[in-house]
Amino acid sequence: MDDTTASATRRRPNARGRGDLLREDIVATATRMLDELADDQALSLRAVAREVKIAATSVYLHFPDRDSLVLAATQRCHEELVRLGDAADAAESNPGAGLRARILAQADWAESHPGLYKVLHESTVHRRLGMPFKEVMVQRTIDSVQRCMDAGIAPSDDATTVAIDLRTAVNGMLSQRINEPDLPWPPATEQLDRFLAKLVGIGRPG
Structure with a gap:
């Protein structure tokens, strides 16, 4: 590749002081690649740099190693799941329907992003302790379950235990x-309704 071709394919640098834009590009690219790879160990910083069209050293300025980049990508996924769940819950008229909608939003996201879902739940990085962003989605579920109990839709119990x-x-x-797509799976909504009935104590909201 001659200098002219290299210049044409190289990413144009951000304006001075806008390194945050490059960081966002790196995280977004890594997130997309993780969804395709379904394995955080298969991701490399050099491969991400090639996709973003920057030098590998530019990635290292923002992320010292692969694990730190994977962690940033998983945080982005958690934040997206929380936003989707909050929107789905808020669109419903009662807490039972809201809880159901919240979980269905998560299920829809997992169906659309199976590779990322595997990384979220199977990667060694994501199994680390001390990541507050993971606690947000758990607390959202606890709060939703508690609202069902407070409204008399679900029997009173320890909301944390039920939510977990x-x-x-x-x-x-x-x-x-x-992981086992060939099994004779019933519709996800049917399984979820059974979980809500058996574990939370509510029927399918009308």
Whole structure:
């Protein structure tokens, strides 16, 4: 490749002081690649740099190693899941329907991004402790379950325990559907309604 070709394909630098834009480009590219790879160990900073059309050293200025970039990508995914769940919940008229919509939003995201869902739940990076952004989605579920109990839609119980049971069931269902697609799966909505009835104590909201 001659100098003219290299200049044509190289990413134009951001204006001075706008390195945050490059960081966002790097995270967005890594997130897309992780969805395709479905394995954080298969990602390399050099491969990300090639996709963004920058020198590998430019990636290292923002992320010292692969794990730090994977962590940033998983945080972005969690934040997106929280936004989608909040919007789905807010669009419903009662807390039971809101809880159901919140979880269906997560299920729809997992179906659209199976590779990322695997990284979120199977990568060694994501199993680390001390990541506050992971706690947000858990707390959202706890709060939704508590609202169902407060409204008399679900029997009174410890909302944290019920929410964790529910999340365990849902995450297991979604992971199994991704990892074992050939099983005779019933519709996800039917499984979710059984989880809500058995674990939370509510029927399908009208």
